[in-house]
Amino acid sequence: MTEKHQSDILNNWIGQYKGLLFKITRSYAFTPMDRDDLFQEITVQIWRSIPSFRGECAVMTWLYRIALNTAIRFSQREKKQSQNKIDIDHANYVLIETDNTSDDKLSWLYHEISKLHEIDRSICLLLLEGFSYKEMAEIVGITESNIGVRINRVKKYLTDKSKNYDF
């Protein structure tokens, strides 16, 4: 595969699935700088994965797996490093926020999702995106019954939290 072909595929995927990547980025990174770093890291990992993509699963499933894995590991690393970061070069941000990030209910939902453990957070995102248990089990690599237990936990957590929120 030539580098140009690889880049064309990347541009195509990013163009088509950027919404998915934005949601994951927003759920795992909480400052503009971290979001930028994570988005770039996910993009690089996707770029690297292109030669090994054989079309055995849907592109969306493939991207979810790579993006969530990258986000989980990024999130673990950033916990330790975020205090040392200095926010400097706004002009060179890759992601520029638009007004659509400021919806109250949505902000509340992202806030609650951000409090979940990294693994449950990814299950929560897959659940909200409407993946079936079987698809989730295939993406995450654990059994459907394990997915079921986690989903019940996530659902209970979010509905309980929503009771305290004044909509």
Next chain:
Amino acid sequence: MTFDDIKKVWDMQSNETMYAINESTMRKNIVSKKEKGIHITNVSELLSIVANLGSGTLIMMMGKSNLYLLILSLWMLATGTYCLVARIKRLRGKKKFDRTMLGDLDHAIDIASYQVRFSSLLRWTIIPIALLIVLSKTDSLLWIVSLLLFFAITFYASGWEHNYYKRRLGNLLKLRENLANF
């Protein structure tokens, strides 16, 4: 709110306009990250192989008359060869991992375990090298003290690297435990 209501909140968001992508900056950054992406394992393996085999050969050529230097050169050649064999084994025996998040995690754990073993080997090999060098030339106390100090610092510093890999492996194992057990 029921979970269905929460899902409606989620579905309301517009995928396309949450962020705008500054494409030129992204392209520039990705190219630079790609170039930096030479795997750290590759670099440390190659460095160890070249350094051990190179120094071992050089010492063997220069210090034939000194038994300790001869042993030292053999030791370094053996370490270099071991690193080379380990590298070839690693590259040939690339294990297959599931194409799932758990599979990716197992792959990362496999690499991290290798890094822990490799850094440990390189760390402990400092001790015999230090002893053999000191024994090869015992006529100056200053020389001995300086050398021992140098190797002690090297041993200590290599502990940082080793502990960094160990911490990373520990984090990955914790993550795996959380993913696999519920």
